[in-house]
Amino acid sequence: TQLLEQSPQFLSIQExxxxxxxxxxxxxxxxxxxxxxxxGEGPVLLVTVVTGGEVKKLKRLTFQFxxxxxxxxxxxxxxxxGDTGLYLxxxxxxxxxxxxxxxxxxxxxxxx
Amino acid sequence: xxxxxxxxxxxxxxMGQEVILRCVPISNHLYFYWYRQILGQKVEFLVxxxxxxxxxxxxxxxxxxxxxxxxxxxFTLKIRSTKLExxxxxxxxxxxxxxxxxxxxxxxxxxLTVV
Numbered sequence: 053t054q055l056l057e058q059s060p061q062f063l064s065i066q067e068x069x070x071x072x073x074x075x076x077x078x079x080x081x082x083x084x085x086x087x088x089x090x091x092g093e094g095p096v097l098l099v100t101v102v103t104g105g106e107v108k109k110l111k112r113l114t115f116q117f118x119x120x121x122x123x124x125x126x127x128x129x130x131x132x133x134g135d136t137g138l139y140l141x142x143x144x145x146x147x148x149x150x151x152x153x154x155x156x157x158x159x160x161x162x163x164x
Numbered sequence: 165x166x167x168x169x170x171x172x173x174x175x176x177x178x179m180g181q182e183v184i185l186r187c188v189p190i191s192n193h194l195y196f197y198w199y200r201q202i203l204g205q206k207v208e209f210l211v212x213x214x215x216x217x218x219x220x221x222x223x224x225x226x227x228x229x230x231x232x233x234x235x236x237x238x239f240t241l242k243i244r245s246t247k248l249e250x251x252x253x254x255x256x257x258x259x260x261x262x263x264x265x266x267x268x269x270x271x272x273x274x275x276l277t278v279v
Contacts, residue, residue: 083265094168094255094270095207102265140207144266146220151197152268154207 055079056141056155064161068130073158075141076123084124085152086115087140095140131162166190168271170256176277177246185241185274187256196239197257197268198231200224207255213239246278 057076065071075084083102087095099108101117101124108115112135114127128135138159142152169188177183189196198210211221213231230242239258243250253275259268 085268087270092253092273092275094273097267097269100265100267142207146209146212148219150195150212150214150220150266151209152199152207153209156206 055145055153056143058139058141058155058158060158061156062159062161064163065131067133067162067164070127070129071131071160072125072127073139073160074123074125075155077143078122080121081143082121083144084117085142086124086126087142089138089140089157095142098139126158128160131160133162133164136160136162166192168256168258168269170254170271170274172274173272174275174277176279179248179278180245183243183246183276185243185254185256185276187239187241187271188237189239189256189258190269191237193258193260193269195219195259195261196231196233197259198241199255199257199270200252201255201273202252210241243276246276248278251276251278 059074085100086098088098089095099115104121105119106117112129116125138157140154140157142154145151145153171186196213199207201207209222211225211231212219228244232240253273255273256271257268259266
């Protein structure tokens with residue numbers, strides 16, 4: 053069962069353009085984490101969203117949690133080559149929400 | 165800034181050998197985890213550990229795997245008899261809390277190659 057679907061799987065854009073990637077589920081989640089992962093490295097936590105409709109900003113990155121808490125989006129404004137990476141969404145699962153279940157990721161490539 | 169540290173960064177081992185992957189979680193964290201990521205695939209949960217015992221494990225975490233917190237700072241994952249399919253990146257992680265507001269921090273990973 054694919055708990056979290058991320059789309060698009062791959063996105064290539066020119067420096068300075070805007071982009072939006074999505075993380076969707078058929079079930080409600082208590083919270084959602086967004087991570088960024090570079091090749092050969094561990095996921096780096098970007099943000100946690102908890103409340104339906106919540107919007108959080110991290111410099112040029114804007115994260116939104118859907119009103120129904122079944123989906124989330126990440127919007128990058130004026131993308132830079134340093135934004136290149138695999139963006140992962142993850143939700144708590146299991147006993148006591150003790151573990152994370154990850155999506156497959158959105159691979160973003162920003163071309164200088 | 166506090167971080168999760170893992171050693172070694174790379175490990176090559178022969179099939180059937182035992183390996184121990186080491187981690188130092190963030191010092192005030194109470195919950196510790198191991199995840200793995202096979203090349204090109206999703207990050208998968210292996211095991212969580214709290215109060216000196218396993219709190220949850222996945223179906224991947226069979227009898228070949230074990231975890232230990234041998235002292236106040238280290239957290240280890242042992243694979244008793246490695247198989248080719250154990251080749252993956254192994255990530256240690258830690259968090260202060262569980263529940264909806266959990267924030268989990270990951271180490272840089274150990275790349276395990278079984279030959």
